[in-house]
Amino acid sequence: MNDDMIAGALESILFMAGDAVEISDIAATLEIETEQLESIVEQMMEKRRRERSGLHIIRVDSKLQMCTNQEYSHYIEAALAPVKKSRLSQSMIETLAIIAYKQPVTRFEIEQIRGVKSSYSVAALVEKGLILRAGRKKTLGNPVLYVTSDEFLRHFGLRSVDELPELNLSEA
Amino acid sequence: METYDYKVRIEQFEGPLDLLLHLVGRARIDIEDIFVSEVTGQYLEYVSEMDSLSMESASEFLEMAATLLYIKSRMILPTEETETEEEDPEQELIYRLKTYKIYKEAAEALKGFETKAERVYFKLPEEIGFPEEKLMIEQMTLEGLYAAYMEVLGRQPEAEAERIEEVEIRKDAYTIRERSRYILHILNQYGMTTFGALFSEAHTKLEVAVTFIALLNMMHKNLVSIQQDGCFDEIYISKRTEEAVG
Numbered sequence: 034m035n036d037d038m039i040a041g042a043l044e045s046i047l048f049m050a051g052d053a054v055e056i057s058d059i060a061a062t063l064e065i066e067t068e069q070l071e072s073i074v075e076q077m078m079e080k081r082r083r084e085r086s087g088l089h090i091i092r093v094d095s096k097l098q099m100c101t102n103q104e105y106s107h108y109i110e111a112a113l114a115p116v117k118k119s120r121l122s123q124s125m126i127e128t129l130a131i132i133a134y135k136q137p138v139t140r141f142e143i144e145q146i147r148g149v150k151s152s153y154s155v156a157a158l159v160e161k162g163l164i165l166r167a168g169r170k171k172t173l174g175n176p177v178l179y180v181t182s183d184e185f186l187r188h189f190g191l192r193s194v195d196e197l198p199e200l201n202l203s204e205a
Numbered sequence: 206m207e208t209y210d211y212k213v214r215i216e217q218f219e220g221p222l223d224l225l226l227h228l229v230g231r232a233r234i235d236i237e238d239i240f241v242s243e244v245t246g247q248y249l250e251y252v253s254e255m256d257s258l259s260m261e262s263a264s265e266f267l268e269m270a271a272t273l274l275y276i277k278s279r280m281i282l283p284t285e286e287t288e289t290e291e292e293d294p295e296q297e298l299i300y301r302l303k304t305y306k307i308y309k310e311a312a313e314a315l316k317g318f319e320t321k322a323e324r325v326y327f328k329l330p331e332e333i334g335f336p337e338e339k340l341m342i343e344q345m346t347l348e349g350l351y352a353a354y355m356e357v358l359g360r361q362p363e364a365e366a367e368r369i370e371e372v373e374i375r376k377d378a379y380t381i382r383e384r385s386r387y388i389l390h391i392l393n394q395y396g397m398t399t400f401g402a403l404f405s406e407a408h409t410k411l412e413v414a415v416t417f418i419a420l421l422n423m424m425h426k427n428l429v430s431i432q433q434d435g436c437f438d439e440i441y442i443s444k445r446t447e448e449a450v451g
Contacts, residue, residue, distance in 0.1 A: 052330035106324035118323040130312035149220030190322030198314050
């Protein structure tokens with residue numbers, strides 16, 4: 034299997050899945066090393082950007098997913114009128130910011146920082162799939178710990194949480 | 206500023222820290238200088254105008270007001286050497302404000318990412334249709350299948366029996382009233398009967414149970430008397446006569 038064929042196989046798998054697919058799973062299917070696949074993927078991404086392709090491949094943590102080129106969003110909206118993505122409310126985005134940087138984090142820890150009850154925001158973020166429950170903290174009351182999800186990365190166009198901008202700690 | 210203005214605006218804040226940060230920003234001072242500014246006074250003014258908020262958020266704003274008043278009172282009172290002992294509420298609040306500010310700014314940065322990313326569309330995850338599975342029966346003859354089927358049937362007798370019983374016990378097949386009349390009928394006819402005889406004709410558990418309840422009921426009403434000479438001896442049931450009562 035040469036690189037072109039690997040690229041082709043990968044494209045067809047991602048197109049068919051729609052969802053994000055683990056890179057390691059695809060590599061195993063194609064019987065190649067994950068590193069080799071990753072380097073081919075990088076070339077594909079670059080080629081698609083260069084050619085202003087309508088479909089891009091993005092990385093969602095350890096997964097790959099196909100999406101549209103944002104350059105053409107208004108054409109998609111004009112032609113297909115897809116359901117507009119809703120933006121998060123102020124309380125939800127503040128809550129999410131704390132979870133993103135401090136994960137895994139409990140609701141109490143979030144409320145300590147925000148100074149207000151955040152149960153509604155946390156529940157709404159879970160409902161939207163932007164955060165996940167990830168076990169319980171081994172402390173009094175065993176509170177639930179929250180982490181961000183793949184959907185969080187997609188919602189903000191991030192490859193991984195490492196891409197979050199650094200916190201401005203200069204004033205603290 | 207009008208009172209109405211306060212009410213409308215206070216609800217726009219995410220909580221007491223958000224309101225304080227807003228006031229600090231408006232006063233163009235550093236967070237550190239909050240206690241030597243008019244910000245705390247302004248905060249208390251806002252909160253005093255607040256009455257249309259829900260109890261939950263109101264309590265959070267009021268708690269902060271109490272903290273600010275406490276800090277103020279400490280500043281007026283002569284300072285004792287308690288600084289090292291307890292947490293300095295001023296420094297603690299300044300720390301909380303700074304921490305909150307950091308995450309509030311991070312949230313603003315996230316909004317920028319959100320706006321950019323909302324122009325990217327994804328296909329809904331596909332429900333991959335796998336070819337339908339066919340059931341293959343190999344190495345099996347028709348006789349074998351028939352034997353297997355009969356074996357399954359043979360395993361069901363208990364369940365079957367139960368079902369038949371259920372059908373037999375129709376709703377209200379036996380009522381206490383009807384069983385009482387039956388007992389009275391027998392007593393009227395023979396004057397006396399035995400416990401065993403009373404149930405000898407019972408066909409089902411339900412009939413036994415209802416007859417028994419009817420008997421208890423009749424005893425309760427002093428309509429019958431029960432006599433037993435010794436343990437496990439026959440129990441005699443007789444009709445109480447008017448004379449016997451009382």
